[in-house]
Amino acid sequence: MSVPVIQLDDFRKTYITGEVEVKAVRGVTLSIQPGEFVAIMGASGSGKSTMMNTLGCLDRPTSGRFLLDGVNVGELDRDELADLRNRKIGFVFQGFNLLARTSAAENVELPMLYSRPPIPSSEQRERAMASLSLVGLAERSDHTPSQLSGGQQQRVAIARGLVNQPKLLLADEPTGNLDSRTSIEIMGIFQKLNEQGITIVMVTHELDIARYCRRVVVMRDGLVRSDEAVKDRFLAGEELAKLDAEQKAVQLT
Amino acid sequence: MFAVLRIALRALRRNILRSFLTMLGIIVGIASVIVGVSMGTGAKADVDKRIASMGQNLLVVMSGNMSRGGARGGFGSTPNISPGDYDALRREVAGVVGASPEVRANAQIAAGNQNTFVQVSGVSADYADVRSWEFKSGGNFSDADVRNANKVCLIGATTAKTLFGENIDPVGQIVRVKNAPISIVGWLSPKGVNSFGQDQDDIVLMPYTSVMKRLSGDTMFRSLNIQVEGPNVISDVQTNIYELLRQRHKIQPGRDDDFMVRNQQEMSDFFNANNRVMTILIGFFAGISLVVGGIGIMNIMLVSVTERTREIGIRLAVGARGRDVLLQFLTEAVLLSAAGGALGIGTGYWLAPLLTKYFEFPTLISNSSVIMAFTVSAIIGIVFGFFPALKAARLDPIDALRFE
Ligand SMILES: Nc1ncnc2c1ncn2[C@@H]1O[C@H](COP(=O)(O)OP(=O)(O)OP(=O)(O)O)[C@@H](O)[C@H]1O
Ligand SMILES: [Mg+2]
Numbered sequence: 001m002s003v004p005v006i007q008l009d010d011f012r013k014t015y016i017t018g019e020v021e022v023k024a025v026r027g028v029t030l031s032i033q034p035g036e037f038v039a040i041m042g043a044s045g046s047g048k049s050t051m052m053n054t055l056g057c058l059d060r061p062t063s064g065r066f067l068l069d070g071v072n073v074g075e076l077d078r079d080e081l082a083d084l085r086n087r088k089i090g091f092v093f094q095g096f097n098l099l100a101r102t103s104a105a106e107n108v109e110l111p112m113l114y115s116r117p118p119i120p121s122s123e124q125r126e127r128a129m130a131s132l133s134l135v136g137l138a139e140r141s142d143h144t145p146s147q148l149s150g151g152q153q154q155r156v157a158i159a160r161g162l163v164n165q166p167k168l169l170l171a172d173e174p175t176g177n178l179d180s181r182t183s184i185e186i187m188g189i190f191q192k193l194n195e196q197g198i199t200i201v202m203v204t205h206e207l208d209i210a211r212y213c214r215r216v217v218v219m220r221d222g223l224v225r226s227d228e229a230v231k232d233r234f235l236a237g238e239e240l241a242k243l244d245a246e247q248k249a250v251q252l253t
Numbered sequence: 254m255f256a257v258l259r260i261a262l263r264a265l266r267r268n269i270l271r272s273f274l275t276m277l278g279i280i281v282g283i284a285s286v287i288v289g290v291s292m293g294t295g296a297k298a299d300v301d302k303r304i305a306s307m308g309q310n311l312l313v314v315m316s317g318n319m320s321r322g323g324a325r326g327g328f329g330s331t332p333n334i335s336p337g338d339y340d341a342l343r344r345e346v347a348g349v350v351g352a353s354p355e356v357r358a359n360a361q362i363a364a365g366n367q368n369t370f371v372q373v374s375g376v377s378a379d380y381a382d383v384r385s386w387e388f389k390s391g392g393n394f395s396d397a398d399v400r401n402a403n404k405v406c407l408i409g410a411t412t413a414k415t416l417f418g419e420n421i422d423p424v425g426q427i428v429r430v431k432n433a434p435i436s437i438v439g440w441l442s443p444k445g446v447n448s449f450g451q452d453q454d455d456i457v458l459m460p461y462t463s464v465m466k467r468l469s470g471d472t473m474f475r476s477l478n479i480q481v482e483g484p485n486v487i488s489d490v491q492t493n494i495y496e497l498l499r500q501r502h503k504i505q506p507g508r509d510d511d512f513m514v515r516n517q518q519e520m521s522d523f524f525n526a527n528n529r530v531m532t533i534l535i536g537f538f539a540g541i542s543l544v545v546g547g548i549g550i551m552n553i554m555l556v557s558v559t560e561r562t563r564e565i566g567i568r569l570a571v572g573a574r575g576r577d578v579l580l581q582f583l584t585e586a587v588l589l590s591a592a593g594g595a596l597g598i599g600t601g602y603w604l605a606p607l608l609t610k611y612f613e614f615p616t617l618i619s620n621s622s623v624i625m626a627f628t629v630s631a632i633i634g635i636v637f638g639f640f641p642a643l644k645a646a647r648l649d650p651i652d653a654l655r656f657e
Binding site for chain 2: 083093097160
């Protein structure tokens with residue numbers, strides 16, 4: 001078997017705010033292979049975001065081990081973590097987290113500004129455009145976030161996550177604020193990327209969104225409760241066609 | 254690097270009014286540095302020009318000794334250089350090509366029904382050469398005129414104009430000083446107004462013997478003007494004059510001189526000493542306003558870091574290192590202060606000539622002061638921008654992203 005992209009061994013995360021200790025994650029062991037497409041589900045406060053932040057190298061475990069692509073992240077310093085985020089990980093946040101008053105193209109270029117060795121600006125623009133067309137937004141490249149719909153903003157965020165050709169795409173509730181049609185479109189993009197070999201881990205609350213993935217991990221109170229493959233997987237293309245048909249039917253009556 | 258500049262520029266443009274107000278402190282500080290230094294430089298250039306315009310390779314022997322009687326002693330002390338000292342000096346000191354005492358008297362002088370109150374300088378026949386006076390008409394009086402205390406004079410352009418009218422050659426005319434008829438033998442070419450507003454051409458030059466006898470009644474000279482052969486003998490001549498006069502004034506070894514011999518460099522240093530004090534004072538106040546300006550920048554950068562915490566979080570999340578963020582905010586601060594510096598320099602260029610125009614204060618903006626001002630403003634950006642930038646760079650990515 002190849003090296004897992006993600007290897008968590010008894011991962012724990014405890015937040016200490018003043019007197020109170022919050023054990024957000026209380027011992028998770030999990031391994032995700034290259035090319036997997038995993039949904040993480042669970043009630044609010046079950047530790048999903050906490051885990052995603054660690055997987056995204058934004059944070060370090062309180063205890064336990066996290067190997068990303070075979071590298072022990074807990075042993076790295078701030079700069080090394082930043083480089084890992086830049087090269088290996090695309091992160092799509094729940095709140096999009098785009099730079100305001102900055103065009104879509106420039107938002108997508110952002111990670112490349114911090115690439116080492118530096119990328120020439122012409123290549124940056126090219127790759128940003130390629131990434132935007134991948135999510136179907138090439139023609140909106142000069143629009144700022146405030147001029148884009150929620151779904152479009154989410155797609156810009158995905159394009160930004162993809163622009164450095166990461167091994168791993170992490171998405172925290174990527175469809176949280178979107179209507180069902182846009183959600184399916186986003187899942188379609190993810191499925192396409194996954195078929196190209198990118199490993200995807202995403203958090204979702206919605207069962208039917210999870211069915212677009214290949215594997216579902218359910219968390220409760222900072223622990224993994226179940227971890228199984230998806231049966232009856234949805235394919236975004238088919239679901240969209242069905243939705244179109246339904247909508248047509250509604251309109252016809 | 255280019256990208257960093259672009260980002261910084263954009264961030265500053267977004268708050269253009271705020272950026273400008275922040276720069277104001279630096280603008281004021283740098284403008285006052287530029288103007289202050291230009292006043293010092295201008296005054297110095299003016300002094301140097303006046304000293305150079307006295308002539309070349311000059312020495313001045315003065316009665317009294319400043320290092321003994323306090324700063325003013327040199328000018329206030331009684332004249333103690335005798336005609337004998339003067340003669341001995343001309344006879345015995347090698348390298349002297351011209352020498353002239355200068356005794357001054359203010360006198361009413363009349364010609365026809367015109368009269369004017371003017372400074373009459375008693376000088377030797379060398380004086381016109383030593384001080385590079387040229388003649389518009391007529392010529393110098395002679396050594397014989399000096400020996401005999403003849404009633405002759407040279408007249409400055411302004412005085413001539415007052416007494417005889419514009420462009421009328423006064424040579425051969427008679428003026429009356431204290432009722433004595435004095436004949437004009439030379440008409441001096443104008444030297445113009447010096448920068449203290451003093452008209453150098455409102456003057457009458459007479460043999461010093463005549464002035465001492467008829468006008469001032471002095472028997473001693475306050476000062477001597479001496480011209481030497483060339484720049485390389487100046488210090489030798491200076492030493493020889495010291496020795497000669499110490500001997501003639503019977504000054505015991507170890508006692509202070511009762512006279513001074515100054516070359517032009519020393520005179521310029523003396524007059525510029527006051528300028529230097531002024532320049533230092535202005536520099537001090539400008540420095541204070543620069544510090545205040547720097548604190549303003551620090552304040553605004555701190556506000557900016559707080560406002561843009563989320564942006565910082567996003568940059569960190571996509572892989573910016575701490576030092577990338579540090580560099581970005583530092584660039585912004587330096588850009589702010591350097592732009593303030595540039596505007597301040599511009600303001601200085603605009604203000605300095607106005608100062609000359611309305612207050613007749615000589616100013617001169619030197620390249621080195623501009624370069625220095627600009628460098629200082631950039632350094633202020635680095636110094637005062639560093640703390641806010643460091644604060645930004647040390648943010649935790651998750652905390653920053655969560656920040657509302
Ligand atoms: N920075 C923090 N400081 C203190 N406690 C925190 C912090 N971040 C998260 N927590 C706590 O850790 C627990 C898990 O939070 P987490 O955000 O991982 O939940 P979640 O599963 O993502 O929930 P949701 O579905 O609502 O996003 C919660 O009880 C939360 O209050
Ligand atoms: Mg969450």
